[in-house]
Amino acid sequence: MRYPDIPTAPRIALRRARVPLCLIESVPSTATWEQDAEGAALVDILIDQGRLAALSPSGQPGDPARDGGFVDVDLAGRQVWPMFLDCHAHLDKTQILPRASNPDGSFSGAREGSMADRLRHWSRADIEKRMDFALRCAAHHGVAAIRTHLDSHAEQAETTWEVFQDLREKWRGRITLQAVALAGADIYATPFGERLLDLVGEAGGIVGAFLRLPDGETRMPDDIDESLDQLFERAARRGLDVDLHVDETGNAASRMLERIARSALRTGFPGRIVCGHCCSLALQDARQVQETLELCAAAHVGIITLPTANLYLQDRRTGATPRWRGVTLVREMLAAGLTVAVGGDNVRDPFFPYGDHDMLDTLRQAVRILHLDHPIADAPRLSGPNAARLMGGLDLGSLRPGSAARLILFNARSLNEMMSRPQSDRLVLDRGRISAAPLPDYAELDALIPGRSASAPKENAP
Template sequence: MKIHFADIAWSDAPRFWLANARIPVCLLANPAMSADVDPEGVLRVDVLVEDGKIARIVPALDARDDAIARVDLGGRQVWPTLIDVHTHLDKGHSIERNPNIDGTFNNARLAAAADRQNWKAPDLRRRMGFGLRCAHAHGVSAIRTHIDTYHDNAERSWPVLREMREEWAGRVDLQAVSLCPIELLMESFGDRVAAIVKESGGLLGGVTRPAIGTHGAPQANIDEQLDRLFALAIRHDLDIDLHVDETDDPAAATLPIIAHSALRHGYKGRVVCGHCCSLAVQSESEIDRTLDLLAEADISIVTLPTVNMYLQDRRSGRTPRWRGVTVVHEMIKRGIPVAAAGDNCRDSFYAYGDHDMVDTFRQAVRILHFDHPLSEAPSLVASVPSRIAKFEGHGLIGEGAPARLIVFNARSLNEIVSRPQADRVVLEGGRRLAAKLPDYSELWADDDLPGTTAAAE
């Protein structure tokens, strides 16, 4: 029987079967039932939803002779709502006001620093709220955002973050990481940053490039900088999430130094490193040595494929020669956890995006060659980031978990990767989510749109 997606009768009942669903095994909390898995690593199941939670997952049957309502999905894919484990909600949607004149990393950095003066609470609320509404409507239920934490804005941005986290709890769960060049933490400011992070329930972060400049060879005092970072983290019992080696300069090799530092300070399993682009342009033996260290220090990696492809190897008037991403396949082969995430959205570091992790997933598959087979690809944006960031109740479909799900008008992973999935249905607490994408006019009124003639008049 053919069931058209538009004809599916979604249920508001407290108890119903999501029948005839396909779920990738890598997204199941209990993959033990995976006997009848198809060549894409996908299993056909019926899912019992009860009081907003997943009560049972059983092999699919054409008919069940119980009296429970049945929503027949016609063999379509069901995923958990997704996780964006590395983004910058505080910078997002500032592109019209603050464009990057040539798309390079250095001008992105300068433009972002200049824009921070505009980050008063109402501006932050408006742009962060817009980003969260986009993510929510797209089926993203957990976000780890980095928050620029400099002398000029730390005291303004974190209260807004705490407010938004409260407001969005249960719809989009938020984690936050402080972000500034780690050399700034060497001063007494480092104590203030760690205290703000602690009182906000966040993570200690930072970027390993110099305060003024771009990523390159490690700074002479990098060990002291890292000792200070780890000392602050240990004092306040904070996990760490860093921006590392975001360049194609092979001399940028901070990653193994961070791994040594994590081992020296007994911080195994508590450090996440994002980007790590330059590792991909180092020699095979250097890559090998660094991967050994990452595995030993139990460091998790986040790759940001769309932003790496945008910023890396960009020179005006010249066609880029490389994709900018780190050695994801090699890391996974070593057992190093790797997640993919969205990073910047419509700001000076990345001009595009909509906080849509399905879009990030589809692009990641292509940029990373994470296909043939596609079977493990969904874990990059769901189960792995859930584990890396300890997002309880997100990223896996299992009995007892909240029924926060995405139903795709697609039966195979190939069908998911091939189309934008703009017609996906998001379920929250088992109910079809009514939230729609916010209109751009809610961000800036047309006559207020920065950079336009109307706004300039």
């Protein structure tokens, strides 16, 4: 099925676009939306000077666009979505896989391989080259915003955060970039931790930490509550939000998520709290799960599930098949009233050796891994409106009259067709213009790989 021609015109009416209703902000109750079995409807989308002028059920009488100078484009029921958000990424690690091995595919192997690569290679030029490559991949696939965690060790933080701020400015208006300082929770009580908090504040960033009980240990650290209280108190004094790596382990004794929620309530933390991974919750008993989810709801903790990396790393044992999927309890969290989103996490690094910064690929896998179908109607929220909410209420991820028309057109008429093919022929229609951003060639990165000849083609402009 060939796409219709999309004109370059100030006013465009996309007729008979099929849109999941969960992606339309504040669907008018008075409108007659004829939903299909997947929770989508045929919608006419009016774009005026790059903004969404109106959304209405297709074929509605008294259409104001008929005499308004709009150029009609009949999409014949093809899916139209807002551009994606990736609310949890690691752009500083991306694309290091060819030179950074994970010998056994384990979490410890990933950590050691990543650390060795950082100490050996992470110069300003290296980080900038890889991060910009990743952003061009994301732009091609229709990603409009990314929150990246940045390894913020004492010897690395200044360089990485400078590169991030430069790229944030370079990509302003195309991809909204946010950054989280990734460090040990106890680092913030040290002199360097104070400097790191200043650095994060100056860059408009977010306070982060990794919190997990290593496999094999059964007792939570005696000082964990004090460390968490100090983290929240220091973040609150600077008016900073918090985004944490939590319980990324198959150890059921790892109950950091519960302790985080209790600390947030105890300290009265006023900012936003997001917790990623939360894998061990899936291995805990029903009583513990219920208590933790109630605490998270009370503390307004948002959750980001990272299904690709967790499926890859968790329960990995040499010579054995994994017995569980490694992901958290998404359905139970949604039922408890928590805001849950899906993130892309690592791409072509020792923590996850695959991926291409394509959030549709991530969502397709999430639907299968997490059983987000039956019904599937709300699944698109996890890479759109829910992600936007966890990223601070960005005006992205849903369709709303008056907002910028940042859309993706798919050659699929149903969510089943969307989930069954990679949709590599999608069209990104950004503010009324088809994006021509090509996928960058992997050969561009050859110069960063020791022993590989650098015969890279000329970079394509983003």
